[in-house]
Amino acid sequence: MINKLTAKIQKTQAPIVVGLDPMLNYIPKHIQEKAFKEYGETLEGAAEAIWQFNKEIVDKTYDLIPAVKPQIAMYEQFGIPGIAAFKKTVDYCKEKDLIVIGDIKRGDIGSTSAAYAVGHIGKVQVGSSSYAAFDEDFATINPYMGSDSVKPFMEVCKEEKKGLFVLVKTSNPSSGEFQDQLVNGRPLYELVGEKVAQWGEECMGDTYSYVGAVVGATYPEMGKILRRIMPKAYILVPGYGAQGGQGKDLVHFFNEDGLGAIVNSSRGIIAAYKQEKYAKFGEENFADASRAAAEDMIADINGALEAAK
Amino acid sequence: MINKLTAKIQKTQAPIVVGLDPMLNYIPKHIQEKAFKEYGETLEGAAEAIWQFNKEIVDKTYDLIPAVKPQIAMYEQFGIPGIAAFKKTVDYCKEKDLIVIGDIKRGDIGSTSAAYAVGHIGKVQVGSSSYAAFDEDFATINPYMGSDSVKPFMEVCKEEKKGLFVLVKTSNPSSGEFQDQLVNGRPLYELVGEKVAQWGEECMGDTYSYVGAVVGATYPEMGKILRRIMPKAYILVPGYGAQGGQGKDLVHFFNEDGLGAIVNSSRGIIAAYKQEKYAKFGEENFADASRAAAEDMIADINGALEAAK
Secondary structure, three states: HHHHHHEEEEEEOOOEEEEOOOOHHHHHHHHHHHHHHOOOOHEEEEEHHHHHHHHHHHHHOOOOOOOOOOOOOHHOOOHHHHHHHHHHHHHHHHOOOOOEEEEEEEOOOOOHHHHHHHHHHOEEEEEEEEEEEOOOEEEEOOOOOHHHHHHHHHHHHHHOOOEEEEEOOOOOOOHHHHHHEEOOOOHHHHHHHHHHHHHHHOOOOOEOOEEEEEOOOHHHHHHHHHHHOOOOOOOOEEHHHHEEEEEHHOHHHOOOOOOOEEEEEEEEHHHHHHHHHHHHHOHHHHHHHHHHHHHHHHHHHHHHHHHHH | HHHHHHHHHHHHHOOOEOOOOHHHOOOOHHHHHHHHHHOOOOOHHHHHHHHHHHHHHHHOOOOOOOOOOEEEEHHHHHHHHHHHHHHHHHHHHOOOOEEEEEEEEEOOOOHHHHHHHHOOOOOEEEEOEEEEOOOOOOOEEEEOOOOHHHHHHHHHHHHHHHEEEEEEOOOOOHHHHHOOOOOOEHHHHHHHHHHHHHHHHHHHHOEEEEEEEEEOOOOHHHHHHHHHHHHOOEEEEEEHHHHHHHHHHHHOOHHHHHHHHEEEEEEHHHHHHHHHHHHHHHHHHHHHHHHHHHHHHHHHHHHHHHOOO
């Protein structure tokens, strides 16, 4: 899957991923009203609104982009109907040949970690049959519990040729509370980065490893260092746009081959119609605004990469 | 909810929690066969087997114990039917007046963390209505991303009078890879413990805080130190039994009031019938074996607490 991701990024010339993190207040009124008319103001109604919103954004952007990243929390909050909308979104994006990064940030140990791994990127055995319950292509995972939490995911990655992004340095303001603590003079996130590089050696694709890392756009200097520590890890970069990151901050997250990083934008794309810049599209045409925002983001990042050559 | 947990522990004289982490290979053949006959060897069949297994264990132990801790990964691996079995289990345990600790180990930031929090221990808004999607009483959470991930959960705890257990020092062998790293001469888990104590001050119940901690039974010396660092935090202690912890190792996880810790056993109770010690019950009477194992665990821990007085 890391080979497919690399190939799709080269083909689209778009090292970006659209974060499908639908908050209800991003969803245009006409979609909400239609869903609530059919299902009432219920969990089912919210799930239907999310699904219709996602579908339209995917329909208007899938040819531009290599991948999407649905954030499962935004679906899980609506209970079982919400999770059904997550699954419907995953399936639909795969039909459109998009790579799906499940932003699940799971982390547990042993058989529990294995359960998350088979559930999200592998197959679970039931008697003599097996089922891919969620079937994302990549999953994000949390490293706090150490190798015991990562190894079961690596096993599944090897079997299924799928991939991981391990949280290393996250984009949020308080990420430093623990991640930046100095251990023998070096921040903890560097140690985690070294582990990612080690884990990654066991699961290599053609050029990059199945084991990637999450490093926030909001910390470009740290991105530069982590790029060197994990040369074969694809870096998933959240924090672009709404959280403050810009194309010019991101050049050092990439390798000299122009690859090695994929930048996420969620709200900046899916709720673009709410920005002054894209207001001309109007609420009805929200997905056209998303397309325009995706095009602008691609141009911003490619421009910055070009300028840095 | 922390007041209710404390009261229930005092009433049952049982500082234990039964981990409802049903692996299919723990579930007796007759239950699996019945479920597969009805639903086939499908995700629905697996979910039905899990639910029937849980129900029988709960029916045979609910009067002995204050709380259960379903591990959501064991349900999530079976997709949407699995998650429906999780919800059914949560609801059933609450009907039996058990406190439900959702072992979800979620961790994300800002609005995403808030989505997990409202979904699991709070209420989500849909138009003018609100819904408690999963409605556990407590949730476990991962601190790697810092306060940004914990605060949204604290907000919901305050509103709903629910509780948290933050991962501090986990029971697994590789927990030390990052958690034990020395920061200014002190292990990272102590820093996390200090943060738990700080967060906890903002959310106090009568005697203990809504913000508790997870500290593994397999590290009793660390438990002793963390007990002092977080005097008002309830400690959820995994790793008893199958992972190696014993009652005598656990006395320092408790405060002098005999409270402050709740010890989890999963496989040691729910799959007790597979142990030689409880084999006499037979596979058909697996839930009687679970009851006996719960009684033995309570006696072991209370005996150790008594001996330490």
